Amino acid sequence: MSEQGTSLTDLIHRVHDGESGALQSIFELTYDELRRLARNRLQTAGRAGVLDTTCLVHECYLRLATAKKLAVADRIHFFRYAGRAMRCVIVDMARGALRSKRGNGERLLSLSTTICESTSAAEEEVLRVHEALDDLAQVDPRLVQVVEMRYFAGMTEADIATALGVTDRTIRRDWEKARLLLAQALAG
Amino acid sequence: MPRLDLNPHSAAALNRLLDQALDLEPSERERWLANLSGEYAALKPHLQDLLSRAAGVETSDFLGTLPKLGAPAE
Numbered sequence: 001m002s003e004q005g006t007s008l009t010d011l012i013h014r015v016h017d018g019e020s021g022a023l024q025s026i027f028e029l030t031y032d033e034l035r036r037l038a039r040n041r042l043q044t045a046g047r048a049g050v051l052d053t054t055c056l057v058h059e060c061y062l063r064l065a066t067a068k069k070l071a072v073a074d075r076i077h078f079f080r081y082a083g084r085a086m087r088c089v090i091v092d093m094a095r096g097a098l099r100s101k102r103g104n105g106e107r108l109l110s111l112s113t114t115i116c117e118s119t120s121a122a123e124e125e126v127l128r129v130h131e132a133l134d135d136l137a138q139v140d141p142r143l144v145q146v147v148e149m150r151y152f153a154g155m156t157e158a159d160i161a162t163a164l165g166v167t168d169r170t171i172r173r174d175w176e177k178a179r180l181l182l183a184q185a186l187a188g
Numbered sequence: 189m190p191r192l193d194l195n196p197h198s199a200a201a202l203n204r205l206l207d208q209a210l211d212l213e214p215s216e217r218e219r220w221l222a223n224l225s226g227e228y229a230a231l232k233p234h235l236q237d238l239l240s241r242a243a244g245v246e247t248s249d250f251l252g253t254l255p256k257l258g259a260p261a262e
Contacts, residue, residue, distance in 0.1 A: 051257060121255070180239075182251060
């Protein structure tokens with residue numbers, strides 16, 4: 001079903017009513033907008049550009065709030081969904097960049113293998129964190145949300161606490177536990 | 189990479205025990221670990237390994253920022 005004309009606030013309310021298709025529609029809207037903004041930003045900044053995911057998420061919110069009629073009261077719900085969408089955008093970009101580097105690497109192999117290996121470290125970290133989040137979900141699904149919002153979307157602890165309806169202290173503890181579990185997973 | 193591979197009961201226990209340990213001063217955690225027994229004894233090595241990483245994670249600001257990614261191919 002097309003959700004083109006549906007407001008984001010309507011979709012959020014339908015998610016609260018238990019409609020799973022509405023959640024997918026919110027994800028797709030947010031993912032598409034974040035992906036478009038991220039690619040524009042990288043094209044403007046060039047290959048050495050740093051992707052400021054905090055700015056991207058806020059810019060995405062402002063655009064969708066206007067274009068898709070998002071009520072101010074639903075702002076916190078948007079940020080809850082934005083973490084998951086930003087994770088997918090970053091993971092897809094890391095996979096693409098890695099494929100690109102490995103393609104170049106095959107041609108450069110006779111010149112220098114170390115250059116290609118070192119420049120792939122960032123993408124590999126992102127992909128390993130992404131994979132290890134399945135293990136974190138076993139311990140507590142909220143740890144995954146916190147990593148998505150903190151690491152992938154660059155949100156502050158205060159914003160994450162508001163979006164998830166818990167205290168700042170709870171988010172600090174979640175982040176502490178998540179980092180220990182991820183440090184262990186990535187060390188293996 | 190070591191997989192957690194915990195059943196739901198053990199995963200919930202690990203989460204709860206990690207909270208207890210992180211409430212303690214680092215100097216008190218070794219004794220707390222030593223006193224774990226019964227159904228929690230099997231989680232002791234896992235907890236010990238996790239807690240041993242606490243100082244390093246903090247000082248290195250582990251995962252504090254997203255690393256700079258290269259641009260994907262068009």
